[in-house]
Amino acid sequence: MIDYNVNINGLDVKANYSEDAVNNIFIPLLKKLTELQQAKGRRILVMLAAPPGAGKSTLVSFLEKLSKETEGVAEIQTIGMDGFHRRQEYLTSHTTVRDGQVIPMVKVKGAPETFDLELFKERIKKCLSEKECGWPVYDRTLHNPVDNVITITKDIVILEGNYLLLNESGWDELKAFADYTISVTADEKTLRDRLIARKALSGNSLEDATAFVDYSDMVNVKTCLTKSAKADLILQVLGTSDGRCDYEVLS
Template identity: 45%
Template sequence: MHEKRWRCYAMTVNGLPQEIRYNEATVEGLFLPLLHRLTALQVEKDGRILAFLAAPPATGKSTLLQFMEQLARERGDLPRGQALGMDGFHYPNSYLASHTILRDGMEIPLKNIKGAPETFDVALLAEKLKAAKAGVTTFPVYDRRIHDPRPDALIVDAPILLIEGNWLLLDEEPWRNLRALADYSIRIDAAPELLRERLIGRKVQGGLSEAEARAFYEASDAANVLRFAAHAGAADEVWCMEADGDFVRIKLHTKNPLR
């Protein structure tokens, strides 16, 4: 097996400068071919296309799509892509605080499970996706400074829209109706134990103690990781995230020659 060659890239993620790394072979053999497939699909359809990336928490999906947006821009021979997140479609905190959900016979405030499928405005997401296919529209953005969405914060106008989120391909109502709006879809799978350690590590880096981070995982993140694994839904491409953060493709849909 060839030794992996990692390359660092300077990026701005969530408004903050960061240095991220990807395997050079993965950039050339996985990311760029995907961008070329999307380009061919956009040319065939002669209009804006929507590509969904569904992945569980801690797989770096938002950073990945921002990197691919930057990659397309730097190459110069690819149409402009625009990376968009699903997090802007969270219900506002005021809504989450005033609404509950019944789980295991207990009534739980939605604010306690923020990030679960029930805490998103799926109807608004569907409305905005349809508007994006029809023409220029706006999208909300999740502001991590106030931990709330900001409506109509972003103008959406690129020929290729790259949209990421945990639940975009979820095989549950009302989420499964979104799949018809995607022209192409990618799903990233990852071992739950790998995600567990990454999520706990993220919380520790954010200032929690090890015990607090593990307690938060068991109370919140664990259910989302398992729900994604059980009900993620089908995709045109399936990737797997490895322990070192690299990605490998394990399925490519072949019925359409563009795919």
């Protein structure tokens, strides 16, 4: 196993990947994207969609590192959609409907309606049309996005997020921007365990973390697993709540 330690959105993450996944899935993927970019002769956008807790942010960060260390592949740059969370003050002052009840948006933070989809689309277009483009990130310690933390400069960009392949009005327009799509799936129990552990690391009690995950995050998990379009590459994550993981290709 290859250990990988990284800070994701303000939180330290410890993960590891099998040599089999690296050699037989990740490096061939990087080679494929390199060839695709060379054939198109312009910046390409790869969308990687996965449910909450699937380790997508850590995975794309690892792929970026791997691209810098692997001979014969182009360097990639990775970005996420989490920087388009609406700000905390917006979520606390606006409402949505869940199970027939009107509730503050902050109670379901992470649901599709709590993202600024129009701003997200505008920034994607800018990324594809300009040589350099600023990009926001989400800081889990601040509970808010921070703009222009990343400057996009590479010709292969992997964008990760929960709802990039969502088959719902507005969201279903995103796929048209992608040159290649990847989805990562996992069983619900693994995702729930990971989400509770991550929420607790943000300063919540285990009881509060569990309550939030079951009320909010798991709804989003089910949305991603059941309402997403088919990707060009589908990966199944095989793992545990402690960060150990492996992958297999489903199609």
